[in-house]
Amino acid sequence: VPNDLNDIDAAVIARLRGVSTATLTTILYGKGLKNVFMRGVRPIAPGKPNMVGPAYTLRMIPAREDIDNLFERDSRTDLQRITTETVPPGAVLVVDSRGDTGAASGGALLARRMAYRGVAGIVTDGGFRDSPEIGRLAMPAFQVAPSAPPVLVRHHPEDVQIPIGCGGVSVRPGDIIVGDDEGIVVIPKHLAEEVAEAAVRKEDIECFIASEITGGRSVMGLYPPDAAALGEYEAWVAAGRPTQQPTKGQQ
Amino acid sequence: VPNDLNDIDAAVIARLRGVSTATLTTILYGKGLKNVFMRGVRPIAPGKPNMVGPAYTLRMIPAREDIDNLFERDSRTDLQRITTETVPPGAVLVVDSRGDTGAASGGALLARRMAYRGVAGIVTDGGFRDSPEIGRLAMPAFQVAPSAPPVLVRHHPEDVQIPIGCGGVSVRPGDIIVGDDEGIVVIPKHLAEEVAEAAVRKEDIECFIASEITGGRSVMGLYPPDAAALGEYEAWVAAGRPTQQPTKGQQ
Amino acid sequence: VPNDLNDIDAAVIARLRGVSTATLTTILYGKGLKNVFMRGVRPIAPGKPNMVGPAYTLRMIPAREDIDNLFERDSRTDLQRITTETVPPGAVLVVDSRGDTGAASGGALLARRMAYRGVAGIVTDGGFRDSPEIGRLAMPAFQVAPSAPPVLVRHHPEDVQIPIGCGGVSVRPGDIIVGDDEGIVVIPKHLAEEVAEAAVRKEDIECFIASEITGGRSVMGLYPPDAAALGEYEAWVAAGRPTQQPTKGQQ
Amino acid sequence: VPNDLNDIDAAVIARLRGVSTATLTTILYGKGLKNVFMRGVRPIAPGKPNMVGPAYTLRMIPAREDIDNLFERDSRTDLQRITTETVPPGAVLVVDSRGDTGAASGGALLARRMAYRGVAGIVTDGGFRDSPEIGRLAMPAFQVAPSAPPVLVRHHPEDVQIPIGCGGVSVRPGDIIVGDDEGIVVIPKHLAEEVAEAAVRKEDIECFIASEITGGRSVMGLYPPDAAALGEYEAWVAAGRPTQQPTKGQQ
Amino acid sequence: VPNDLNDIDAAVIARLRGVSTATLTTILYGKGLKNVFMRGVRPIAPGKPNMVGPAYTLRMIPAREDIDNLFERDSRTDLQRITTETVPPGAVLVVDSRGDTGAASGGALLARRMAYRGVAGIVTDGGFRDSPEIGRLAMPAFQVAPSAPPVLVRHHPEDVQIPIGCGGVSVRPGDIIVGDDEGIVVIPKHLAEEVAEAAVRKEDIECFIASEITGGRSVMGLYPPDAAALGEYEAWVAAGRPTQQPTKGQQ
């Protein structure tokens, strides 16, 4: 199990914390990537800061009654518990639950442990149990719908750190996961740096545009900005962004 | 593009602001209209005043890669931007997105512009991007689910101000759209005045019924009110509605 | 129509008020019951105390236009109103709506009456109308999605107090219904006492585990607890639970 | 358990055997009934004569593991077997399976027994097991999708001969069920006679129209027929239907 | 209403009759078009020759009870009948039914008339009524599922010959529609000629590959063909395709 965190630039992570998933999907669209936003995966408790970190993947397959039996499980050999103890601080645990919310993909005690260990967040295209309690942790969590039944009613943890699908999107270990109140975007690792940079600039321009719109200006020529509007933006930046207003994730 | 706002009575709009979508569906059911409430369309940010206004329609069709290309779009010819600048103040923009939440039906900058222009609200049976930011505008917005990807990943804006379907309901330009925390009802334009009047009266009667129930009375004979109960209601009105309590949208 | 409340031990109800649906599904899983958590049924207004009570069932079938006509309905013979007046205080009304949210399964006036009468809560696998108003009642209500249209657009109340399905789960009159912010679990009546007892103990152990995790301990050996950890738990209990922290439904 | 067959006129049954479900839905629409065609319920083996008979209903609720155990079932007390032996010859067994195809609603041995007993057909909004074998019986069977798992994995037979929903349609014992290769229509019992008569006449007119269309005539004025076209139809009937061609279920 | 058939080359139509929708989606994928195959739309009666022709579009919106009334319809003004008489011979009628199979998008009498008039085929992302009868026409028809209820229970014909969505795919008047037993592909008009040519060549190569596989050859190097295999293909063509075997739509 490799640790993909070593080679992630902290500045990239920091930039991605300040931009929205909407902006990131636009930048990725510009690079030909159209399927990067997970379907139906939402924050348990909105209003937290953006979640950003490299993906650490867990793959569930359907449970089978002769293999999966809750009361015989050994905490020292169960793959889900091993994952809880080994997902690196700063990483985002992404669980491929095949879109099945019929049983939990995990619960509050394991989430609490991961939060303690510094994990950046947890994501499933199924559901968590104890989701109200998980929502009260500082660590963000994303799911399709809450699901109380124990994991092994539906899911068997089978693999760690292999490429998976989650919410219909390809997730490879080390891809950068960004989550905000709208949902989850997956950025291929090799694109993270340039995407982060382009997204920060795009949001800065949109911040200028928002201030112009707030002042009563039409979107014609302004959004997307034509050459004249871009010139005004540059002047606005040079002037210290005098009319900046909160947008996107800023509250 | 006609402006259907000229012939809408401000008193009708005002009455509709004070009643719930539940009451309106009942009145419309009494007139033989059973399919007037959009399926799955909810407010981005509940708790705002009722949204009321004539429908201004925009129809999306599926995007096609050789036609829809985000980075070549011209703000002066793009139909969605033209719509943003031409939807009349007081109107509700209703977007037929074919129920597809795989990409956005619009975003915060256009919403901000429409809010500035006095648009009464925006509705899609798809999803908006930047939905947390849109939710912070005073102008209400309704969608099925948030969707970060850019519009042209799935949608091509094709027509303005033609009859459409939205959330499974027929919407013709000028039909009156009412939205509250439960969702969206569409009132055919020619029925708006009588529906508004009947709805106000029905809610007044229900206000009386609610006060009686709060006082411990059985619903037998009371709801729906028999002749005796209607008499009591009239007396209650004559007495100045002494026991009125908050119901429906009133908080 | 029998009253199944007479033979429910108040102590069992009280115990169930203090545990989560997640814990209850685990205990029931241990008894071989895997299909006890309703699919897609959520609280209208989260944050209320747990709902607990014996099921009182109402079965809807699809409406038929020649039978179901809102404006001819007589409050004294309509089955839904009779149910409203006869569901026992302390019971939970569970409505089999066949998962159909195309029209309401009930509304605020009947809910208000049931709340006055001391009904413990109301549940449907369809939707309620006036749901924002219902959400402001102290009595909890659970549904799949709000639905403004009047009941008889889709539903005909046909039977009371017979076994039903709701949210994909078997519900027999008198089964114990427990609802929290995650959803609804159905406990067969004959198991309620032992399940309640086991759940309270399980949550007490998990409370100890949570405090250990908060203190930085690994889940290995701890969750599920091995013999040594169970011994520590017993000592922790004997010491008066010195490190207890809020979990589950406790806020 | 009443036998609703005694009071069904054989001539009505015979007429309904000769018309299509499409024609019947039109006639029922004319009487204000719009929700009479089951959603998603299709013949296992198309190409058989129309199925017609009064509904005999069976209601399934979700199975519960402590109640439903295949290997302890007693053929003499199991409700599904009792139903198999008591559904009257000529009747159609309609099973409310809540749209759940996760396990069978019945299988070939019970179907074979009902076919021997002269049952007119079997219908479920779930699925049958041994469906290829059932399809080889002369007795028609209708389902949503085949489903091999044994009944009790999902279903518990709970009631016989009470009103149910099936495929989203109200079915009351004794309602007349008609099935062809397109699906299933439910005719309220009290309307059966007049609906049958109107349907036969409508199909006769459409037979004339089809022959005219085959001869190259435009549908303008012809379909629906105006007064002149109706006069031509009457003449065509008087002339012995000289150009009659196979339509609808006729092959 | 323009007739888009004049400028379609008969040779292109002929070439497209000989290739499969699978091959066409590959060629279109090579041109950057990934969303060209309708979801869930299948032939009513498989086994007919390929359907090929320019799209003639009809748009349905949801019906409204005060507008749509079957028994007052006038055959001379009803848009669906006008369309039946005006869709050009050789064209394919494509109906945008919003994926709603709750009522028919058309029936056998109109289909029979269009077949007589030489229409190449009919397509809906809803369902047809009288579908068994339609299936017996020589003219192919494609739908999601059969649907007996009359059109106006759900659909109002609103527009002809405007761009629509059908089965999730953009369809503009004049786009070339190709249907085989697998489903429907939409080819943008301006690409039809080059796509047809490339598809014919691709299928010829695949015919060679199929014959090689039938002879026992590995797919390594063969599929897709490397330079050597392409050389063998050219030789095979030069030799008169000595081992040709039926593939794709050929039976």
Add this chain to the structure above:
Amino acid sequence: VPNDLNDIDAAVIARLRGVSTATLTTILYGKGLKNVFMRGVRPIAPGKPNMVGPAYTLRMIPAREDIDNLFERDSRTDLQRITTETVPPGAVLVVDSRGDTGAASGGALLARRMAYRGVAGIVTDGGFRDSPEIGRLAMPAFQVAPSAPPVLVRHHPEDVQIPIGCGGVSVRPGDIIVGDDEGIVVIPKHLAEEVAEAAVRKEDIECFIASEITGGRSVMGLYPPDAAALGEYEAWVAAGRPTQQPTKGQQ
């Protein structure tokens, strides 16, 4: 990549060829396995002999545009082609397509090669392209729905011979896959021998029961057989099964 075929007893395979998936799900239910029948997976071309063989698994994940490009694919390194050449004769290829029918999971040329190599069958919970052509091969194929678009529009072949989910069921390499016209059942490898034996006996008993029912006998006491009926069965066997009739897959 292990070859799991070496240790499969040919007699077990032969027995499983003679029994139905319905019978097998019953036997597995008796061993506590309730989730063994794939959801929605059907034969492309019904009427072929049962498919039986050990599972050889292929896992697809969502495609990503910068990785998956059809026209740069090399037949010698593409995982799907390698799988085509390495899946052992007698095995069943089972493809985890995440239930996504938006693009093909494979096509006719690879299927033709596998058929030549003696592969027992192919299964996906997505769809195949060229499915009519695949249906004409002797080798059976099972899918959810046909899907013409090329594989890489949606799927990236990622892994071979690891445990997967398919149609909601756990499939481990070497598990025995049985397919008939009803669908697909997965038998855990370690249970295959005893399940096969029990299934053969159960079908023999049901063959006796079917002959009794055909002779007019009630199912009471007969199905499931009580001790007396089992005695009759034994006598029937001893007498050479004089009344045997075709059941299940026998035609």
